[in-house]
Amino acid sequence: MKSELSKLVELQKTDTRIRQLKNNIETAEERRATLEQEFEQHASSIREIQNTKKEAEEKKTDLENRIADAKTQLDRANRNLTTATDTKQYEAAMREIDALNKQVSGHETEILEQLEIIDETDKVLDERADEINNLESDWEKKLKDFEKELRSNKREYNKLTKEREAVFSDISPRLAAVYNRLITRSRDGIAVAEVKNSTCSACFMSLRKQMIVLLKTTDEILTCESCTRILYVDNSEEEQSEATAS
C-alpha cells in the first residue's frame, strides 16, 4: 500500500497538470488569435513587397507609353521642321523637338528608378521564395497542430479530473483538509513541494540538515518551516543522480 505522502505527491502532480491543462484550454482562443495575427503580419509584409514591385512595373509601363507618345510627336515635329517654309515655323518645330526630347529623357531617368525598385524587390522576393511559397501550407500545419494539441489537452483534462477524484478520496480526511487549505491559499496551486538542492522548491527556503535527513529516511508528513507546504524528496531522482555520479 502506498504511503500517505506518496499519495499526496501523486495528487499534487495530478493537480499541477490539471491546472496547466485548464490554463491551456482557457487561453486557447487568445493564443489562436495571436497566431493568426502573427500570420497576418507576416503575409502582409510579403504582400507589401509584392505590391511595391507591381506599382513599379505599372509606373514603368506608363512611362514607356509616354515615351512612345512623345516619339510619335517627335516624328511629326521633325516632319514640320523639314517642311518649314519660314523662320517662325522652323523655330516652333525646333522648340517642340527640344521640349519632347527633354520629356523623353526625363521619362527614361524615371524608368531607371523604377527598374531599380523592381530589381531590389525581386532580390528580396527571391531570397524569401521558399518562405513565400510555403507560407499558406506552413500556416495550415501550424493551425492544425494547434487544434490537435488543444484536443489532446481537453482529453487529458477530462481523464485526469476523473482520476484525481479517485486519488483524492484515497487520502485521509485530515490530510485532505490540510492539502485543500494549502492549495486554496497558494497562488501557484502548490500544496506539496519537492525538495531540490536542500531547498523548498515552492518558497526557495534552505532546509535544515536534520529536516533533509528525516525527509530522506521517513515517510512522515513534514512541512516547510517557511511556507508550511508539505515537503517531499524525489528518491528516484536522487538515486539516479547518485548512480551517474559514481
Ligand SMILES: [Zn+2]
Ligand atoms: Zn517552503
